[in-house]
Amino acid sequence: MSTSSTAIGKSRVIIGAGDMLDIAWHAWSGVPGEGPVGRLEISQAADYSFDFGVFERISPEQTALFIALNERFGNFKRMEIVQAAMDRGFHLASVIAPGANVAPDAKIGANAFVGAGAVVGSAVVIDYNAVVNAGAIVGFGARLKASCWIEGGVVLGNHVQIGAHATLRAGVVVTHGVKVGRHCEIGLPGLYRKDVVAKTVFDPRYDEPIVVHGG
Amino acid sequence: MLPRHYLSQEVFHRERDRIFRKLWVFAGLRTMLRQNNDFITRSIAGIPVVIQNIRGELKAFENVCLHRSARLQSEPAGRRPLVCAYHGWSYDASGAPSNIPLHDELYRYTAEERGAMRLREFALRPVGNLLFINLDEKPMPIEDQFDRSFIDLLESSSNAYDSEVMTTTFRARFNWKLGYENLRDGNHPAFVHPTTLTRNVSFVPVLDEALHAEVAGDLPAGLDTAGRREILRRFSYGGAEGTFKNVTRYDWQSLVERWGDQDSYFNWLAYPNLHIASGDGGFSFTIEHHVPVAPGRTDLEIYWMTAKKRQPYSFSSTVLLSLMHGSKLVVGEDVEVMEQVQAALHDGAPVPRQGDYEGLNKRVERWYVDIIDGNREV
Numbered sequence: 001m002s003t004s005s006t007a008i009g010k011s012r013v014i015i016g017a018g019d020m021l022d023i024a025w026h027a028w029s030g031v032p033g034e035g036p037v038g039r040l041e042i043s044q045a046a047d048y049s050f051d052f053g054v055f056e057r058i059s060p061e062q063t064a065l066f067i068a069l070n071e072r073f074g075n076f077k078r079m080e081i082v083q084a085a086m087d088r089g090f091h092l093a094s095v096i097a098p099g100a101n102v103a104p105d106a107k108i109g110a111n112a113f114v115g116a117g118a119v120v121g122s123a124v125v126i127d128y129n130a131v132v133n134a135g136a137i138v139g140f141g142a143r144l145k146a147s148c149w150i151e152g153g154v155v156l157g158n159h160v161q162i163g164a165h166a167t168l169r170a171g172v173v174v175t176h177g178v179k180v181g182r183h184c185e186i187g188l189p190g191l192y193r194k195d196v197v198a199k200t201v202f203d204p205r206y207d208e209p210i211v212v213h214g215g
Numbered sequence: 216m217l218p219r220h221y222l223s224q225e226v227f228h229r230e231r232d233r234i235f236r237k238l239w240v241f242a243g244l245r246t247m248l249r250q251n252n253d254f255i256t257r258s259i260a261g262i263p264v265v266i267q268n269i270r271g272e273l274k275a276f277e278n279v280c281l282h283r284s285a286r287l288q289s290e291p292a293g294r295r296p297l298v299c300a301y302h303g304w305s306y307d308a309s310g311a312p313s314n315i316p317l318h319d320e321l322y323r324y325t326a327e328e329r330g331a332m333r334l335r336e337f338a339l340r341p342v343g344n345l346l347f348i349n350l351d352e353k354p355m356p357i358e359d360q361f362d363r364s365f366i367d368l369l370e371s372s373s374n375a376y377d378s379e380v381m382t383t384t385f386r387a388r389f390n391w392k393l394g395y396e397n398l399r400d401g402n403h404p405a406f407v408h409p410t411t412l413t414r415n416v417s418f419v420p421v422l423d424e425a426l427h428a429e430v431a432g433d434l435p436a437g438l439d440t441a442g443r444r445e446i447l448r449r450f451s452y453g454g455a456e457g458t459f460k461n462v463t464r465y466d467w468q469s470l471v472e473r474w475g476d477q478d479s480y481f482n483w484l485a486y487p488n489l490h491i492a493s494g495d496g497g498f499s500f501t502i503e504h505h506v507p508v509a510p511g512r513t514d515l516e517i518y519w520m521t522a523k524k525r526q527p528y529s530f531s532s533t534v535l536l537s538l539m540h541g542s543k544l545v546v547g548e549d550v551e552v553m554e555q556v557q558a559a560l561h562d563g564a565p566v567p568r569q570g571d572y573e574g575l576n577k578r579v580e581r582w583y584v585d586i587i588d589g590n591r592e593v
Contacts, residue, residue, distance in 0.1 A: 046463060047463055047464065047465055047466075048465065048466075049466070073530070073533055073537070074530060074532075074533035074536065076529070076530045076533055165533075183532050183533065185536070199381075199532045201536060205543060206383055206385070206543065207383075207384060207385055207386040208383050208384045208385075208386070209383065210381060210382070210383040210536065210539060211381070211382055211383070212379060212380065212381050212382075212532050212535065213247050213292055213379070213380045213381075213382065214246055214247060214249075214378040214379050214380055215378065215379045215527070215531070
């Protein structure tokens with residue numbers, strides 16, 4: 001597989017918060033032969049802004065960095081830290097958990113994550129900052145665009161396309177060739193056989209889909 | 216009011232005929248109809264309606280083809296000419312069929328027959344970005360329904376809406392009137408929303424003595440149409456209703472052109488069934504359109520938009536989704552109470568005992584009873 005690998009000689013550090021920080025730390029620590037993984041928790045204020053002072057504790061020259069945060073705010077909060085890291089010149093690695101089954105020719109972008117037990121098929125392209133959680137299945141030739149979030153229990157058929165910042169939750173099955181638009185949130189379990197228009201939200205708490213008009 | 220006003224199918228039909236098919240009611244947003252062939256469809260008082268941009272002109276028609284009664288537009292919103300998908304009839308801005316495929320071979324209407332064909336058209340009135348429709352053949356002046364100052368306020372605030380709009384529908388099991396009685400009840404937020412809305416907004420219920428005196432008795436005897444409309448105009452109002460305990464600013468708010476500069480919770484109530492709010496002092500707006508479906512069922516059509524963007528930004532729909540989730544929480548608390556009230560109603564249920572502070576509701580209710588039970592015209 002093609003990944004954004006850890007640069008030789010650099011120490012590995014994860015910046016993040018919540019469960020995803022722990023999950024990514026365990027996954028990366030389990031990759032043999034690369035030394036210990038440091039972890040730095042980032043705090044968030046009442047207005048949801050981050051304290052980027054955490055970057056002052058590491059240097060871009062000596063650190064291979066991974067940003068670990070959940071899908072909050074349409075995956076834009078994770079992207080916000082990624083952007084802050086890139087602005088400071090950090091190299092961002094991808095993390096493939098031991099036990100993930102990733103095809104040799106799959107392409108995995110910077111700061112992308114593939115969890116334990118996930119299956120990523122041949123010719124799959126996972127763009128930067130996308131997350132395939134433990135146990136998800138990504139079919140042959142699928143394309144996951146930047147900053148999307150695929151929960152465990154999701155099944156993506158062959159050649160499925162997932163738009164940037166889309167979130168797919170447990171129990172969602174997308175059949176072959178279907179396109180899910182950018183910024184969608186597919187949270188209602190079920191079989192999706194038609195393309196989903198960008199920014200559409202299927203949320204089981206709601207009686208009807210949430211849609212966006214204009215822009 | 217009496218339980219039957221919330222339970223009876225007959226009352227529901229009378230409301231439809233005497234209120235919703237006579238008054239101006241909310242129909243949609245102009246920002247959703249900016250381009251040629253943009254359309255929205257609605258069911259208003261039981262009538263399918265399409266509002267369509269036809270070469271820059273907004274027109275409201277009954278959304279039913281004159282040939283075989285198929286719907287002309289079948290989606291809630293979109294961009295498509297006014298053409299029936301069933302047999303391809305297309306219509307012009309006057310509502311006349313502009314093209315009937317294979318007319319001479321198959322239909323052979325006379326010139327007179329064809330000349331008489333017109334979609335049923337309804338009066339449409341933009342107020343800023345808001346569109347109001349009137350289904351009556353002789354629509355009353357909108358100024359008879361809404362005070363001029365209220366129209367100006369709606370116009371000013373709605374012109375601040377951004378064109379990106381998020382929508383959904385909550386299917387609720389209560390009568391539409393309960394929602395507005397709740398909205399006019401300034402004493403409910405502290406009890407119904409203690410950990411959500413009122414955590415950061417203070418709503419102080421007031422007892423308006425003048426209003427209490429106004430509504431203490433029956434309606435004046437011999438009230439004519441003009442008198443009833445004079446009362447009707449008092450049902451719709453808007454402005455700042457709550458103050459913030461703490462003002463928190465979010466990044467996205469610097470990316471939009473705020474309406475005004477007052478850190479207050481704004482509410483607008485437009486009788487009969489439109490509620491608009493800005494819960495953050497003019498940075499964002501929500502529309503709650505309570506659409507009566509049956510005596511015990513109401514669709515809450517929810518819209519969210521920020522104030523106009525200064526320039527596009529990537530996470531704008533995520534901002535709207537966060538606002539929508541807030542709405543789901545707070546409106547959900549109201550819906551839960553209203554559904555409990557509705558579920559407890561039966562023909563012999565006790566009549567609500569209103570306190571002196573509930574003048575706003577009394578004002579509406581005695582007018583409503585006069586219209587519905589007294590067979591009056593609005």
